[in-house]
Amino acid sequence: MPEHPSSPSAVSATSFPPAARAAVVTALRAAGCVFAEEEAGLILAAARTPDELTALVQRRARGLPLEQVLGWAAFDGLRITVEPGVFVPRRRTEFLVGQAVTHAPDASLVVDLCCGSGAVGAALAARLGPVELHAADIHPAAVRCARRNIVPLGGRVHAGDLFEALPTGLRGRVDVLAANVPYVPTGEVALLPPEARDHEPPVALDGGADGLDVLRRVTAGAPAWLAPGGCLLVETGEHQVPAAVEAFTRAGLTPRLAVSEELYAHVIIGTRS
Structure with a gap:
């Protein structure tokens, strides 16, 4: 069973309209992401442009771990850099x-x-x-x-x-x-x-x-x-x-x-x- 993603409460995604958030949530749910709402908040906060947002959502929908999509994992109060192909800290x-x-x-x-x-x-x-x-x-x-x-x-x-x-x-x-x-x-x-x-x-x-x-x-x-x-x-x-x-x-x-x-x-x- 997947672990709960990092809380998005410390980040905001004000650069994208509400419709964008809804579209990301829908795409993540369709891909089978259990915590689609929380993951959407983190992905929206990480994206700097609409094209980057699309790329991040596509990577997550293909099954990449959320932490590898974001480039970091929350661990013991720290933000740990995580690269593709590297074990994600639990x-x-x-x-x-x-x-x-x-x-x-x-x-x-x-x-x-x-x-x-x-x-x-x-x-x-x-x-x-x-x-x-x-x-x-x-x-x-x-x-x-x-x-x-x-x-x-x-x-x-x-x-x-x-x-x-x-x-x-x-x-x-x-x-x-x-x-x-x-x-x-x-x-x-x-x-x-x-x-x-x-x-x-x-x-x-x-x-x-x-x-x-x-x-x-x-x-x-x-x-x-x-x-x-x-x-x-x-x-x-x-x-x-x-x-x-x-x-x-x-x-x-x-x-x-x-x-x-x-x-x-x-x-x-x-x-x-």
């Missing part, structure tokens, strides 16, 4: 950010692994204040996009496969390691909404046979990178929690499960002793 992942801040309010070195757009890292930097921030992803488009969000905050974005991308000088120093790993089982990727299935990179969605392949790799490698008392935070599916907790324990991390019923979010926090 609002439920804000729960992971909140858990990280609660668990490590004095963190000074933060790593956003499998960073996608860099939304998690940017949100942690905004909440924690001045930190040494690093982000990494294997997908070139994600790396380019994350740099637009992370570099202005003084952070660095690295390209590569998980820990191989990180500077070796970070080993044993990381206070917060946030890893929004892909956790959709391979056999269920085809069942995802078309917005995700057709317009987000498979590497950001497909977690292997049971959805936990990348999670297991991250938990196995995390202790070498965490500072004493540092924590790894990973989001996973409800049915995957027992196996995910086992992976944390096997790696020598002390796991704790945090759940948000409102956001339907399940986050495992693993602490290095």
Whole structure:
């Protein structure tokens, strides 16, 4: 089920007549957009000319995620740049950010692994204040996009496969390691909404046979990178929690499960002793 779009209350679309708004709503409804009224407000606010409005509506009607149409996503109070072909940050992942801040309010070195757009890292930097921030992803488009969000905050974005991308000088120093790993089982990727299935990179969605392949790799490698008392935070599916907790324990991390019923979010926090 699609998440509710960003609220249009903070923007206005005064440059277009009411008839234009009605036409956009009609077009979005015909395309199957659940939140057509709200999306219309955001698209109208983003368009600068009638031709641009038409192009934006057509892109959304073809199934592009709203955030890729707008060029940004609302995440934890921030406006995160999102480019075509990049994983769109989910609002439920804000729960992971909140858990990280609660668990490590004095963190000074933060790593956003499998960073996608860099939304998690940017949100942690905004909440924690001045930190040494690093982000990494294997997908070139994600790396380019994350740099637009992370570099202005003084952070660095690295390209590569998980820990191989990180500077070796970070080993044993990381206070917060946030890893929004892909956790959709391979056999269920085809069942995802078309917005995700057709317009987000498979590497950001497909977690292997049971959805936990990348999670297991991250938990196995995390202790070498965490500072004493540092924590790894990973989001996973409800049915995957027992196996995910086992992976944390096997790696020598002390796991704790945090759940948000409102956001339907399940986050495992693993602490290095």
